[in-house]
Amino acid sequence: MSALLPVINHLIQQNREAQAALSAFAGKTLALHAAGVQITGTFNEQGFLECARNAADTEIRFNAGAVQKVLQGQTPGVGDVSVSGDTGLGVALLPLIGSLRYHANDDLSRLFGDAAAGGISVRAEKAGHTAKQIGLSILEQLGDFAKEPEAPVVDKHTLSAWSHEVDTLRDDTARFEARLAKLEERNKV
Structure with missing residues (x-):
């Protein structure tokens, strides 16, 4: 859903350290699934997501329990998140995505x-x-x-x-x- 990319990019922009780290993944495509919403984007050199033109290199899926835990201020557990595709890439991106905070x-x-x-x-x-x-x-x-x-x-x-x-x-x-x-x-x- 490309309509949500500006929202995710706004979060990335507010978290400069995560943005710098995400820029290292330029050209890699991420599919993120959470709360019934799917966002797919390719990282650019500035660490922002752009509309993906190719299949995702990795997919990170948060189940409903993970979303509820986040909303309650808790940290999701290992069973609340699944990574498929390039698991090494997914595991590297997961803490960076998880560190994004809205200010x-x-x-x-x-x-x-x-x-x-x-x-x-x-x-x-x-x-x-x-x-x-x-x-x-x-x-x-x-x-x-x-x-x-x-x-x-x-x-x-x-x-x-x-x-x-x-x-x-x-x-x-x-x-x-x-x-x-x-x-x-x-x-x-």
């Missing part, structure tokens, strides 16, 4: 300036932390509830209603954070 502050600074980017980043981090704490608390409560000997089996309707309430709480928290941010802005003036 939102870079983009926010470019769009809004350094001062605004810092404020946006802090508020977003606080909101994310709050949402994560709420989620962990709910999971903990569910775990405690399930341990009760008289715990009823929840039907689909009850679970759906509860899920809707959790979504509403999350949305309310996000709106609250936005209002706080606006109030902070007004107080600065």
